[in-house]
Amino acid sequence: MVPPNDETVNSGDQAADDDAGEGRVADLRRSHEALQELYLVTAEPGLDETERIKRMLDIGRRRLDVSNAYLSIIDPETDDYDVELAVGPGVIESGQSFRFSTTYCRETVESDEPQLIPDLDNSIWDGTPTHETHGLSCYVGGRVTVDGVLYGTVCFSGDEPRESFTEDERTLVKLLVEWIGDRLEERHLRETVEQQRRAIEAADSAIAITDADVDGKRPLTYVNRGFEKLTGYDRDAVLGRDCRFLQGPETDPERTAELARTLDAGDHVQMVLRNYRADGTPFWNELEVTPVHEDGEVVRYIGTQRDVTERVERQETVTALLERTRSLLAAGTRDEVATAAARAVEEVLGYDCLIRLYDEETEQLVPVAGTGTEPTAVEPVAVGQSLSGQAYERGTTLGFDRELFEPGGYGHQADATDGLVIPLGEHGTLGLETEGARTGNFERRIAEILSESVQAALEQASQRDRLRLYETVIEQGSEMAAVVGGDLRVELVSDSLARYLGVDPDDIVGREIDELLPAADLAEMVATTENAAPSEPGRFETTVTVDGESRPVELEVSLGEDGDPPFVAVVRDISELAETRGALSRERDRFTSLFTHIPDPVNEVRFEDGEPIICRCNEPFADAFGGGRPPEALVGLPANDLVLDDEDETGRRIDEQVREGRPVTEEIRRRTADGPREFLFRAVPYETPEGLRAFATYTDVTEQQRRQRRIEVLNRVLRHNVRNQISIANGNANLLDERVDDPDLAPIIDGLVSSTENVLSMSEKAREAARALAHDRTTGTSPDTVVGNVVEEFRSDWPDETITLDTTSEPAPVAGPDRLQPVVSNLVENALEHNAPGVRVRVGLDVVGDRLELRIADDGPGIPELERSLIAGDQEITQLHHGNGIGLWAVRWILDAMGGEVRFEDEDGWHAVVISVPLADDA
Numbered sequence: 001m002v003p004p005n006d007e008t009v010n011s012g013d014q015a016a017d018d019d020a021g022e023g024r025v026a027d028l029r030r031s032h033e034a035l036q037e038l039y040l041v042t043a044e045p046g047l048d049e050t051e052r053i054k055r056m057l058d059i060g061r062r063r064l065d066v067s068n069a070y071l072s073i074i075d076p077e078t079d080d081y082d083v084e085l086a087v088g089p090g091v092i093e094s095g096q097s098f099r100f101s102t103t104y105c106r107e108t109v110e111s112d113e114p115q116l117i118p119d120l121d122n123s124i125w126d127g128t129p130t131h132e133t134h135g136l137s138c139y140v141g142g143r144v145t146v147d148g149v150l151y152g153t154v155c156f157s158g159d160e161p162r163e164s165f166t167e168d169e170r171t172l173v174k175l176l177v178e179w180i181g182d183r184l185e186e187r188h189l190r191e192t193v194e195q196q197r198r199a200i201e202a203a204d205s206a207i208a209i210t211d212a213d214v215d216g217k218r219p220l221t222y223v224n225r226g227f228e229k230l231t232g233y234d235r236d237a238v239l240g241r242d243c244r245f246l247q248g249p250e251t252d253p254e255r256t257a258e259l260a261r262t263l264d265a266g267d268h269v270q271m272v273l274r275n276y277r278a279d280g281t282p283f284w285n286e287l288e289v290t291p292v293h294e295d296g297e298v299v300r301y302i303g304t305q306r307d308v309t310e311r312v313e314r315q316e317t318v319t320a321l322l323e324r325t326r327s328l329l330a331a332g333t334r335d336e337v338a339t340a341a342a343r344a345v346e347e348v349l350g351y352d353c354l355i356r357l358y359d360e361e362t363e364q365l366v367p368v369a370g371t372g373t374e375p376t377a378v379e380p381v382a383v384g385q386s387l388s389g390q391a392y393e394r395g396t397t398l399g400f401d402r403e404l405f406e407p408g409g410y411g412h413q414a415d416a417t418d419g420l421v422i423p424l425g426e427h428g429t430l431g432l433e434t435e436g437a438r439t440g441n442f443e444r445r446i447a448e449i450l451s452e453s454v455q456a457a458l459e460q461a462s463q464r465d466r467l468r469l470y471e472t473v474i475e476q477g478s479e480m481a482a483v484v485g486g487d488l489r490v491e492l493v494s495d496s497l498a499r500y501l502g503v504d505p506d507d508i509v510g511r512e513i514d515e516l517l518p519a520a521d522l523a524e525m526v527a528t529t530e531n532a533a534p535s536e537p538g539r540f541e542t543t544v545t546v547d548g549e550s551r552p553v554e555l556e557v558s559l560g561e562d563g564d565p566p567f568v569a570v571v572r573d574i575s576e577l578a579e580t581r582g583a584l585s586r587e588r589d590r591f592t593s594l595f596t597h598i599p600d601p602v603n604e605v606r607f608e609d610g611e612p613i614i615c616r617c618n619e620p621f622a623d624a625f626g627g628g629r630p631p632e633a634l635v636g637l638p639a640n641d642l643v644l645d646d647e648d649e650t651g652r653r654i655d656e657q658v659r660e661g662r663p664v665t666e667e668i669r670r671r672t673a674d675g676p677r678e679f680l681f682r683a684v685p686y687e688t689p690e691g692l693r694a695f696a697t698y699t700d701v702t703e704q705q706r707r708q709r710r711i712e713v714l715n716r717v718l719r720h721n722v723r724n725q726i727s728i729a730n731g732n733a734n735l736l737d738e739r740v741d742d743p744d745l746a747p748i749i750d751g752l753v754s755s756t757e758n759v760l761s762m763s764e765k766a767r768e769a770a771r772a773l774a775h776d777r778t779t780g781t782s783p784d785t786v787v788g789n790v791v792e793e794f795r796s797d798w799p800d801e802t803i804t805l806d807t808t809s810e811p812a813p814v815a816g817p818d819r820l821q822p823v824v825s826n827l828v829e830n831a832l833e834h835n836a837p838g839v840r841v842r843v844g845l846d847v848v849g850d851r852l853e854l855r856i857a858d859d860g861p862g863i864p865e866l867e868r869s870l871i872a873g874d875q876e877i878t879q880l881h882h883g884n885g886i887g888l889w890a891v892r893w894i895l896d897a898m899g900g901e902v903r904f905e906d907e908d909g910w911h912a913v914v915i916s917v918p919l920a921d922d923a
Contacts, residue, residue: 032740068158084152168739268291273285367380399421481569482497489511613638667681667701668681
């Protein structure tokens with residue numbers, strides 16, 4: 001072996017040493033020197049990881065007194081054995097490959113313990129193909145795993161046999177295998193993190209990371225290229241600044257206040273804000289911010305940002321289109337519809353337009369409304385002539401540019417360069433000028449939807465015109481009427497009614513009325529009229545059969561004097577009215593359909609015996625929850641049977657809120673055709689004549705929940721690795737303490753053991769604090785019992801010190817009483833460790849009003865001012881002000897979580913810390 005001073009030590013001379021004790025000490029010293037070298041290698045900053053591992057292999061090779069050391073990569077499935085690193089004069093070099101089945105390492109990977117074979121010639125390997133191929137004399141190997149998966153082996157070989165290997169050497173091999181495995185895991189983690197960093201840097205989305213709240217601000221610590229591209233700001237110009245520099249005059253202060261409140265609460269937030277680029281250009285920014293928690297505290301925020309200006313502007317356009325459609329339907333005449341349509345085009349699309357209506361008398365398309373130029377300045381065109389006449393004749397939207405511009409046709413401005421002509425059914429055309437801007441698919445579709453609304457409004461106006469004409473004819477013309485006697489026989493009939501029914505008036509007189517009109521309907525009409533106000537006729541709609549055809553009519557029944565028969569029944573044909581009503585109903589349905597289709601699952605429910613029953617639902621709802629059935633097959637089914645598990649109390653609670661008429665917004669988990677998914681659920685109840693109904697939407701938020709969980713897992717993994725490294729160091733320190741008798745080394749080893757145990761103790765206290773912070777329920781354990789148990793433990797551990805306890809005389813439950821255990825333990829421990837021996841400690845409990853007071857006093861010098869300020873919360877925990885231990889920090893954290901207060905009292909040589917926490921609500 002070659003020790004650190006490079007002087008060669010002959011192992012044969014050592015074995016020949018007659019003094020076994022001195023040989024043992026020398027062997028331990030060599031192990032200690034090897035461990036010192038390993039420590040220096042692992043602690044050397046800036047050392048390349050490959051070079052660090054090579055040095056560790058060389059230390060092991062020299063300590064084991066063998067020629068060569070290797071780090072291999074093994075894949076048993078493909079029988080591959082690759083030499084990643086080789087140290088020593090042997091013929092095997094880095095980069096060489098072998099069949100795994102022909103190596104000594106095939107036994108090593110099957111064992112949890114290192115394989116140490118001092119003499120291969122006198123082992124089971126003698127005579128095997130492996131031994132014949134490689135011809136080694138001794139072999140040492142250990143299995144290396146990375147993240148729980150086989151990586152390869154660390155092995156050592158020599159050309160000369162060894163008599164044996166000591167336990168120290170076996171321990172060294174185990175340590176080397178563990179340390180090299182840890183280094184490989186760290187390298188793998190760094191490579192993974194670097195890959196993620198490069199992916200984030202190259203992402204199209206803007207990504208930013210900020211620190212937690214610092215003096216009311218959240219300074220940026222990282223932005224990617226996507227952020228620079230989105231905002232126009234250079235990275236160096238924004239790091240360290242709060243993202244509020246993106247706000248401007250049109251940024252909604254209520255939205256920014258909501259954003260700040262959500263982040264202060266440590267919650268995830270997603271919203272759209274009006275922001276500004278570096279050059280002052282406004283844009284709509286969809287931001288999503290996720291807090292990163294460590295030990296229950298927010299330590300940073302990760303946010304993504306996306307320019308959704310086009311989407312927002314389109315949404316605004318659609319909203320404006322809906323509002324203008326309502327004004328179109330409210331217009332009374334065709335000319336009023338055309339004027340409202342011109343305003344809608346200007347307000348919704350920002351285009352100039354011209355609306356032509358077809359005149360049946362002249363058979364021309366006459367300009368009646370428009371923007372940009374007065375319609376009276378434009379000539380009418382015949383059907384089939386010019387672009388407008390062609391669009392009307394074909395019933396097809398036509399585009400035009402300068403080459404298609406025709407004077408007297410659509411164009412009414414000589415500089416028209418681009419636009420559309422859209423037919424309005426049989427009513428006319430809608431022409432658009434876009435002032436040189438080419439119309440995209442979205443603008444064209446909006447224009448076509450608007451034209452459909454205009455066409456429907458024109459049809460409605462025409463039907464109203466026909467209805468007004470119909471009413472005038474009824475009022476001014478002869479009534480279709482009949483006089484009916486008490487026996488329900490016709491006594492008199494008008495010629496117009498006879499002609500309508502296609503019979504001779506004389507043939508009707510004397511016949512029963514049910515031969516002309518439905519007798520049941522007439523009887524119901526009479527009953528209704530009898531209950532009506534005096535002199536007010538009753539009206540009722542029914543049907544009559546004429547020439548085998550059923551026609552809709554309105555009956556107006558007027559009773560005779562004193563309300564007795566005979567009575568007069570006036571019959572009015574309302575066929576056109578029925579057609580108009582049907583047409584209007586169909587138009588309303590079409591308008592509703594245009595604006596109710598959304599990609600999220602949606603359903604409408606009514607309530608029967610408190611259970612939600614589906615009235616209708618969309619395709620996404622059926623796809624997610626319908627089990628392969630179409631939307632219409634789900635109508636009438638209980639909604640909970642589709643979306644809830646049998647034991648889902650959350651769904652029942654939501655049903656109760658909706659039945660009470662309260663809107664609901666909540667994150668829920670539901671089973672779907674794609675498995676369980678997380679949704680943002682929103683329910684809006686509303687009243688109808690038939691009773692309470694509600695709309696419910698399900699927005700899938702599964703992926704954002706998964707991102708949050710991945711971030712939390714990464715944080716836990718990082719904390720775990722640090723604790724493992726300290727545990728390894730502590731184990732090695734204790735091993736040295738047990739095996740090294742050198743008085744010169746004892747202080748060093750004691751210091752190493754003490755330091756690692758202190759770090760582990762602090763880690764355990766932090767974990768206890770975390771558990772206490774998470775335990776916030778009121779349990780059956782009383783504070784007296786919790787505090788009494790702590791005092792008894794310290795009496796047992798410190799038998800020479802005086803520790804007294806005074807408890808309350810009445811029950812005093814608090815929320816999470818077990819959280820008092822680390823508070824009392826840390827304060828009592830602080831008093832004993834800093835003041836023993838000879839210190840007296842008093843622990844007392846008392847109920848003061850609605851709070852429980854816990855008093856820990858000692859007759860020592862008291863807690864220093866810095867430690868007091870940290871416990872009381874008057875001083876923040878920083879690198880400059882951190883106190884002497886994590887125990888007092890934990891006291892402060894737990895008190896904050898419990899709503900506790902702390903004060904200090906000094907009297908008659910006693911120094912007390914008084915903790916005050918609120919009693920439980922049911923105390």
